[in-house]
Each structure stands twice: as structure tokens, then as C-alpha cells.
Amino acid sequence: MTDTADNAALSPQSGKPPLRIALAGLGTVGAGVIRLVEANADLIARRAGRPIKVSAVSARDRGKDRGVDLSPYAWEDDMTAMAARDDVDVVVELVGGSDGPALVLARNAIRHGKALVTANKAMIAHHGMALAKEAEAQGVAMRFEAAVAGGIPVIKGLREGAAANRVERLYGILNGTCNYILSTMEDTGRDFAEVLSEAQAKGYAEADPTFDIEGIDAAHKLSILSAIAFGAKIDFGSVDTQGISRILAADIAQADSLGYCIRLIGTAEADAGPDGTPGLFQRVAPHLVPFDNLLAHVDGPTNAVVVEGNFSGRLLFQGAGAGDGPTASAVVADLIDIARGMDTGFEADMAFSIPVDGLEDMAPAPAGHRLGRAYIRFLVADRPGVLAEITAAMRDAGVSIESLIQKGQASKDGAVIVAIVTHEVPEAAVAKALTLLEGSPSLVGQPLVMQILGA
Known part of the structure; x- marks a missing residue:
């Protein structure tokens, strides 16, 4: 990637060219990335070994006030064209959606030899294997820390901190909207529909909340974590997915009287079936969680993931699972990793810790014997x-x-x-x-x- 930076001005602090990014999507997270890169520019440059500079931006509405000054950056009406710019090393995709312009941009970026950073969990869950394989072939990085659990470094924790371990089980709270709804029902005794309306009014839930409340968002995230944790190919279609829309205030009260709270839990576990055939069990569903379990104390729009390694033991990753600040922090952390590796080639490491061709095709494990x-x-x-x-x-x-x-x-x-x-x-x-x-x-x-x- 150093070749693409030859014509960039050298940083006076490091003598190294900056990492130049094109940013597609200027919603809360995209605007948050710009604010973070500007506010912490000196700190980021010291930690990355070079500055990180925004070269170009794109969004649907050029005239919208986003609370940040976009005048220093080139504007592209067609975001997919940003991948071909000579003044761009990394494309940051924050548009969302599993297909459409986001996927076109991701593919174009990789084919033009640009690194890709994305917060798009749906795209990675559906197309991550193909994108990662193309990135490996092109020798460019593909990173997606912000796609799972907002600002919590759970992907980095799995790829690096727990890399020497055989992960035996992974489970946790992966959707802040559902956790806000359930913990609010618990605190107030109100029913689902009323609390959902409140969550929408506060911006915790979308106008169409289906992806959140029916467990699809959490299933996207679980399938990504499973790939990294178990060295398996992503298999989103095999995640047994149930949402929270059928839970009544009476269920919350009954659970409380029995010593439990209710949380939407994603679980992944390598599991042999009754005949001994190895497989991967993946489920997102509401569970009763004992009061003495650490996940019972995760309230509001917070995420928490527990990873059980055969040597590390139980690891907990907890924090804000969404929002402009935490998610932007994860995006920029990926950019810093790429910037650090520009001189060594390390930025082109495997997106899922193992080359795509080395990932196992693990069959879905049946649930009946569990x-x-x-x-x-x-x-x-x-x-x-x-x-x-x-x-x-x-x-x-x-x-x-x-x-x-x-x-x-x-x-x-x-x-x-x-x-x-x-x-x-x-x-x-x-x-x-x-x-x-x-x-x-x-x-x-x-x-x-x-x-x-x-x-």
C-alpha cells in the first residue's frame, strides 16, 4: 500500500506519508469518525506512526447539516467512484445494507487495491467470505471491528488476545435495542409495545425495528464472531433465530419471581450431534438469565460478550454496543492498525485470522439432544x-x-x-x-x- 502514498505529503512528525481515507456514509457514525479523526489527530498520528487524513466523502444528501465541516474534503456524488481515486488508501464504508451500493463499493475498493474498513454487519454476514478471499488475493486489508458490538474490541480480542486458544463457547448480548427494551420492561412493568415505542422515540430503535426485535441483527453479529472464534466459514442461514416480540410483561414478572431476568442471548458452540458428527451450534433467542450471572446486570443499550477459551478461561467484553462515539472509535482503531502495518505488509493479514480457504465448512449442529x-x-x-x-x-x-x-x-x-x-x-x-x-x-x-x- 506504500506505492499508493508516494505522492502524499510526508508527515513532519514521523516522516511517513499519511493514511488517506475515503468515507462513504455520513450518518451519526460517519460524522463521528470525522470528529474523532480531527479531535485526536496528534494522538492518532503518534499511535499509528503516521497521520490519518480524510481525502473524500460521500453521502446521499450533500446539503444536510451533519454538525461537521466537510469543506476540506472532496465530495463524490457517486460513492462507488471513491475506490478509483489516486489520493485514497482506505475506503471506509458506513452506508449499511447487505447488498446494493455498499457491496458495490466494497468490491470496487478491494479490486482497486484499497483496504476496506466497514461497520456493515449484514454485508459481512452475507458476503464476508467472498470479500475476504478477494482481499487476500489483492494483498489488502479488510477490517470490520465496528460491525459487532460497537466500540467493544471483541473481534480484536478474538483475533489477537485469544488467538492461542481453542474457543469452546461464545455467548452474550449482541443487540442494544433488545436489551434496552427488556431491561426497561423489567424496571417498569410495562409491556413490549409501549417500551418499543419509547425506544424508537429515543433513537434506540429504528422506525422499522424488525431486524433488531426479531433477532436478525444479533444473528448477523453472531455468525461473524463464530467464524473468527471457531475458524468456520460464516453460515448466517444456520443461526436459529428468535426475537423478543412475543415476550409479555407477565413473563418478565414470572422470571423475576423465580430468580431470573430475560435477555436476548446469542450462543455459539462447537457441538457434536447424537451420532458424534462435529458441527457448529448457533442460536439467538431470549433466555432466562440467573441473577448471579454477569449478563443479568447488563442493562440498557449495552452489549456484552463472554468467550470461553481452553487456556484463557472466561473472558468478558462489555461496553456500548452502538452510538456515534463508540462505533467511530472502532472504525478508527481499524484504520490505526492498517496505518501501523503499511511498512511491514501486516495490514494485509487475514480478515478472519485464518485464510478463507482454511476456514472449516462446519455443519449446523442439531439442538434436539442439547x-x-x-x-x-x-x-x-x-x-x-x-x-x-x-x-x-x-x-x-x-x-x-x-x-x-x-x-x-x-x-x-x-x-x-x-x-x-x-x-x-x-x-x-x-x-x-x-x-x-x-x-x-x-x-x-x-x-x-x-x-x-x-x-
Whole structure:
């Protein structure tokens, strides 16, 4: 990459040419990157070994006031053209979306020999393998620390700090919107829809919150972390994904009375199936989390990831999972890493720690044989015999009940809540019990199953 910088002015501090970036996307994060690069310019130059300079920017609306002065930078109406500029070493993509202009820009940048830095978790989850392979072939860096958990250096922690370890399990809170909603429901006793509206008003949730509340955003992030942690090819389609939209205030209250809170948890684990075939288990779903578990104390729009290595033991990464400051910090950290490596070639290291051709094609691990305790919530008709019907189905499926709770008056539609906590049992047994209850006139709606997070 030093060839592309030959015509750049040398830094008086280091005698080295600056790292020149083109920035696509000037939302809160993009504007935050500019503010950070300007505010901490001297510190960044000392730590990077050279200055980091913005050469060009692009966004949809040139006239919008973003709270930063864009006049020093060249403006490109067509952001995909930034990849061909001679005064650019690194393209920073902050547009978002798994396809479309963001993907075109990423591909163009790599093909023109530019390094790529992105915060786009959807694009990496869907196209990361192909982009990384092309980056390896071109000998350029591709980095995406900001794509997972905002300003938390969890990707760097996996790629570098835990590099000598075999990761046995990875789990955590990967979506700040869902965590804000659930912890607010917990604190206030309000129902999901009301708290979601509040989260949208405060800017924690999008106008269309589907990606967040249905677990898709967290699944994107989990699939990326799994690739790095387990040396596996990204397999977003195999992530078992459930959201939080069916959780009631009554579920929060029931969990609290039992000594738990509810959190949306992403889990990845190398797991052999019943026949011993190795595979990768990936799931995003709401869980009951014991009060003595460290994730139970992660509130608001905060992320936290736990990594269990065979020699490192348990590592915790926690902090702000979104926002202009934390996410911009992760973007610029990637730029500093690239700048440091310009003289050594280290900036062209593997995006997923292992060459793409060396990543394993790990089959999805089935969930049925996995042992655990579960919380099962039923909405049932308020009439005699309902509890006997439910417990009979549990008995016939081999599910042992630890506790059964029926509280509260019937709602306007005549339904009451029945909650069951099971003893440790294969997940397939719980699924069998629910199959036995399918079509029962006693049930009002679909039961909700949440696993209880183990230590």
C-alpha cells in the first residue's frame, strides 16, 4: 500500500506519508469518525506512526447539516467512484445494507487495491467470505471491528488476545435495542409495545425495528464472531433465530419471581450431534438469565460478550454496543492498525485470522439432544382440566416439571397464563410435548419456550 502514498505529503512528525481515507456514509457514525479523526489527530498520528487524513466523502444528501465541516474534503456524488481515486488508501464504508451500493463499493475498493474498513454487519454476514478471499488475493486489508458490538474490541480480542486458544463457547448480548427494551420492561412493568415505542422515540430503535426485535441483527453479529472464534466459514442461514416480540410483561414478572431476568442471548458452540458428527451450534433467542450471572446486570443499550477459551478461561467484553462515539472509535482503531502495518505488509493479514480457504465448512449442529432447563409459557382457557392436559403431555414426552405457576385473573379474552420450569431435559423432549398439545382447544395461541442460561 506504500506505492499508493508516494505522492502524499510526508508527515513532519514521523516522516511517513499519511493514511488517506475515503468515507462513504455520513450518518451519526460517519460524522463521528470525522470528529474523532480531527479531535485526536496528534494522538492518532503518534499511535499509528503516521497521520490519518480524510481525502473524500460521500453521502446521499450533500446539503444536510451533519454538525461537521466537510469543506476540506472532496465530495463524490457517486460513492462507488471513491475506490478509483489516486489520493485514497482506505475506503471506509458506513452506508449499511447487505447488498446494493455498499457491496458495490466494497468490491470496487478491494479490486482497486484499497483496504476496506466497514461497520456493515449484514454485508459481512452475507458476503464476508467472498470479500475476504478477494482481499487476500489483492494483498489488502479488510477490517470490520465496528460491525459487532460497537466500540467493544471483541473481534480484536478474538483475533489477537485469544488467538492461542481453542474457543469452546461464545455467548452474550449482541443487540442494544433488545436489551434496552427488556431491561426497561423489567424496571417498569410495562409491556413490549409501549417500551418499543419509547425506544424508537429515543433513537434506540429504528422506525422499522424488525431486524433488531426479531433477532436478525444479533444473528448477523453472531455468525461473524463464530467464524473468527471457531475458524468456520460464516453460515448466517444456520443461526436459529428468535426475537423478543412475543415476550409479555407477565413473563418478565414470572422470571423475576423465580430468580431470573430475560435477555436476548446469542450462543455459539462447537457441538457434536447424537451420532458424534462435529458441527457448529448457533442460536439467538431470549433466555432466562440467573441473577448471579454477569449478563443479568447488563442493562440498557449495552452489549456484552463472554468467550470461553481452553487456556484463557472466561473472558468478558462489555461496553456500548452502538452510538456515534463508540462505533467511530472502532472504525478508527481499524484504520490505526492498517496505518501501523503499511511498512511491514501486516495490514494485509487475514480478515478472519485464518485464510478463507482454511476456514472449516462446519455443519449446523442439531439442538434436539442439547440438555438444559426451559421456561414454557402457555396462554390457556380458564376452565377445569387444562393443567391436567398440559402435565400429561409433559409426562408422555418425558419432561420433568420443576415448577408450575398459574397466576392472575383471566384476561378479557378469557385466557390465563400458565408457566412451567422444567428440570434438565433434552430440547427434543420439550418439542415433543408441545407437539402433543398442538390443536388443543385449551391453548390460546402458541406457547413460548425460553431456555435457562447455564453457567
